[in-house]
Amino acid sequence: MIDTRATLDIPATLAEIAQAAAERTLPPVESWHPERTGDSEMRIAREGTWFHQDAPIPRPEMVRLFSTILRREPDGAHVLVTPAEKLTILVEDAAFIAVAVASEGEGEARRLGFTLNTGDPVIAGPGHAIFLRDEAPYLHVRAGLEARIARPVYYELADIAIAEGRDPAGVWSEGAYFPLIDA
Known part of the structure; x- marks a missing residue:
């Protein structure tokens, strides 16, 4: 398992967390409905590790990027979505x-x-x-x-x-x- 927590700059105070939350902007994934769909061949393991084709994704920056385009569908499925495509991703427990x-x-x-x-x-x-x-x-x-x-x-x-x-x-x-x- 790759521990991405070691590379996180975890805010120490609630004020820092609140400021980071206020400054965070995410892509408008809820408004994207591309016609092209498929399987990302990715999964998020129960302990939080992200995998692609059964290999852990070693770069925390990539995991952070993918997490910004993660969406949960009305049927409970998880997808990675861009304006061009929507790809399923298996989430074993929570994203x-x-x-x-x-x-x-x-x-x-x-x-x-x-x-x-x-x-x-x-x-x-x-x-x-x-x-x-x-x-x-x-x-x-x-x-x-x-x-x-x-x-x-x-x-x-x-x-x-x-x-x-x-x-x-x-x-x-x-x-x-x-x-x-x-x-």
């Missing part, structure tokens, strides 16, 4: 992994900023919910794309939830409450 979190504030005033394995910043809140599926934590990234929250990051969230003592145990971010256990 991204949340590898770091920064927290600011307490209780209902808390904000949680996540950094994904592609370097993307996401601030959890009403538009970017934290949720459980099969008892595993995930984060909504954009337009149906999700990030599985890495175990060390989940433990940080659990520490926050335990310290705040809510029932059910969970965390606040941007005024929204996200339970961390199935009630």
